[in-house]
Amino acid sequence: MHAYRTHTCGALTSAEVGNEVRVSGWVHRKRDHGDLVFIDLRDHYGMVQIVTEVDGPVFKVIESLRAESVVTVTGKVVARATEAVNPNLPTGEVEIRALDAVVLSAAADLPLPVAGEQDYPEDIRLRYRFLDLRRETLHANIVKRTKIISDMRRRMEGIGFTEYSTPILTASSPEGARDFLVPSRIHAGKFYALPQAPQQYKQLLMVAGFDRYFQIAPCFRDEDPRADRLPGEFYQLDLEMSFVTQEDVWNTMEPVIAEVFEAFANGKPVTPAGSFPRIPHAEAMLKYGSDKPDLRNPILITDVTEHFVGSGFGIFAGIVESGGVIRAIPAPGAGAGSRKFFDDMNVWARAEGYSGLGYINIKDGVPGGPIAKNHGEERTAKLIEALGLGPNDGVFFAAGKESQAAKLAGLARIRVGEQLDLIDKDRFELCWIVDFPFYEYDEDTKSIDFAHNPFSMPQGGLDALNDQDPLTINAYQYDMVCNGYEIASGSIRNQSPELMVKAFEKVGLSQADVEERFGGLYRAFQYGAPPHGGMAAGVDRIVMLLCGAQNLREITLFPMNQRAEDLLMGAPSAAEFKQLRELNIRVVEPQAKA
DSSP: OOSSOSSOTTOOOGGGTTOEEEEEEEEEEEEEOSSEEEEEEEETTEEEEEEEETTSTTHHHHHTOOTTOEEEEEEEEEEOOGGGOOTTSTTTTEEEEEEEEEEEEOOOOOSSOSTTOOOOOHHHHHHTHHHHTTSHHHHHHHHHHHHHHHHHHHHHHHTTOEEOOOOSSBOOOOSSSOOOEEEOSSSTTOEEEOOSOSHHHHHHHHHTTOOEEEEEEEEEEOOOOBTTBOSEEEEEEEEEEESOOHHHHHHHHHHHHHHHHHHHSTTOOBOOTTOOOEEEHHHHHHHTSSSSOOTTSOOOOEEOGGGGTTOSSHHHHHHHHTTOEEEEEEETTGGGSOTHHHHHHHHHHHHTTSSOOEEEEEETTEEESHHHHHHOHHHHHHHHHHHTOOTTOEEEEEEESHHHHHHHHHHHHHHHHHHTTOOOOSSBOEEEEEOOBSEEEETTTTEEEESSOTTBOBTTHHHHHHHSOGGGOBBSEEEEEETTEEEEEEEEBOOOHHHHHHHHHTTTOOHHHHHHHSHHHHHHGGGOOOOEEEEEEEHHHHHHHHHTOSSGGGGOSSOOOTTSOBTTTTBSOOOOHHHHHHTTOOOOOOOOOO
């Protein structure tokens, strides 16, 4: 018999009744019934019940075990009594009558419980992550993550893509976030950067003639953490294709992503491949107030600016006169309830940093509230008709500069949908957001900057860069969105050296700057670069959605906390003086805050 196990803890069935077996694992729970002691023994594969009598040969060993101790048990498989069968456990029809038990590793008192999965402070969970990972839901999430990544690889290889690994130590890149810098010991005063994405390398692979590349790529960005983005590192399904239009990329990747979702959605409906809506960016910002809309929410935002030109509601009339806009967010059925819902929405808007939300509440066909009263009966009736509101509906209004009104309207749309329980949370709605602006105006620097990926192809090419207002140029740029999360981003790339220089000149960089910062790409484009494009899908976000988790830390093995600290390994930590000297680095203390 094997020293540790003949079976895993999840493998025993009624077919094994009467056989002597050996299992090893962790003590999940222990229950003392006086004349009998039971333990649930758990390993990676499942759980099985062990039983011993008070006068049994291993009672003293089992009775002394603490939770999470590691033990090997040898015993006879017996059928449970009918009333004792556990239908929720694959091994629930049997138990092991213990004949021998060996403690392999006794556990100390636990800093957090494994059984039961109670809520526990995050700092404890991360400091003792090896215990946290034993908990059923988190353990299952990590296993599911691995299976999802394996499935992605299989599907990509099945449609002719080949996985290539790109460098981890590279040069700094303008991907829109801070780089993690790595000092060079050999080249004093110079630094490598960890890649924010393999963007330039995958484009160089296309120039090198590899045609269809993919990689489960680690990416590194020195960003502040949030629920859908971990500090430090993340993984993406990165891919690039030669001789393609953006439609080719969409048609290639829709089946891959849709089928991955279908395979791991546990039966929940998924938008089928070939029917992902393709929503222009401008339309998304108008109808949803966001470039990552949750299409499970049926509420659509409407621009009603024209209705308030010269309105008796002076606040909105003044906003319109000064160039602002008014956006309407319907609240189906809300008028039938109390006014408290509308007041609470106003309180919420102020807490979000806005001056508030105007509203009209319609009860039994009668519009109410300050806007209806001052806007005028006839004009209010026309507004209600234009919005298609019913006799017991409500509507909120976001007013101000277009960007501010759109953002507030988008947040209000989400809030109203949640509060009125309009969102079907048991489905996955996917879409493409297309035609992103190539440039945007930066209010802080009072200058033009790239809105998204600087390596994208502008629609209209060189003619557009020469003849159009930069802020009217769109890019062959697209995002894939699922349930309100951006899960992929991509573009058709600019492969022309002349066009590349012209695009960067618009943001204040010269040809010399382009050659210095992006010399590899710039040189490559002068020696025969095919039209190419691709995308990168966020592995972490896709796994989070498929696991039904609310935070990326629930699908990540060893995440950092909200302060970008690894509490388990003690990182970041101070470097020794010898290490700093080898790297020709001196630590400069941060300036004291005034």
